[in-house]
Amino acid sequence: MNTVEPIWNSNLYDSKHDFVSKYGQDVVKLLAPKKGEHILDVGCGTGDLADMIYQEGAFVFGIDNSPEMVATAQKKYANIKFEVHSAENFKLTEQFDAVFSNATLHWVLEKEKAIDCIYDCLKDKGRFVAEFGGKANVESIVISLKKALTELGFLENANTLVWYFPSLSEYTTLLEKRGFRVCYATHFDRPTELKDENGIRNWLEMFTKLFMKNLQKPEIDAVLDKVEQDLKKTNYQNGKWYADYKRLRILAIKQ
Ligand code: BEZ
Secondary structure: OOOOOOOOOHHHHHHHOOHHHHHHHHHHHHHOOOOOOEEEEEOOOOOHHHHHHHHOOOEEEEEEOOHHHHHHHHHHOOOOEEEEOOOOOOOOOOOEEEEEEEOOHHHOOOHHHHHHHHHHOEEEEEEEEEEEEOOOOOHHHHHHHHHHHHHOOOHHHHOOOOOOOOOHHHHHHHHHHHOEEEEEEEEEEEEEEEOOOOHHHHHHHHHOHHHHOOOOHHHHHHHHHHHHHHHHHHHEEOOEEEEEEEEEEEEEEEO
């Protein structure tokens, strides 16, 4: 039996990982949405940032590849249009003044395809504003997880490619090759406090399902126990868990 569940749980996302939307507010500031603009939110999750953009008077369209996330977003924000689309192969009839994306593009391994889709749906001089995991993002967690999977004999799982965390130069080069002018790009450390005593366990359970393909529940628990124990030395301070996030934040204009 394959014990891998759908990877997104919108209730857990909103209750235990609401920092994703809270930190995303700075990215909305960089977007600086204006009244009447048409803005696409790629990877809208449960819709909180789409709503923040909507509150500025813009028309927002949120897309996400998780039907569960889209259903939750639609329930929370009835005035905003949400649909299920994947970041690497969406084609929309509408053209947008801006494309916004927070904490999504590191899940998109076909990054050139995503950049093509984003470019194609922008108006001339439209802007692309995004933040996601950059090079060395959550590195301590990735190293510990791969080590635990390897030690427990799950080599194939340890070698699964799940995330794309590019360097600043790699990603801005891809954008320039596609025809964007990159006006602003930064790669910065953002150690992130995880909620409550089980912070790291909740994070691992929410985000590492794709590493656990074909593992049974007791095997998954053994992996998570090992990682939690290992990370306690480095990622747990004064009763709080931290994840070593490193963000790539970008503003680029379609030429
Ligand atoms: C991130 O936002 O950087 C992230 C979230 C979950 C898994 C990996 C990275």
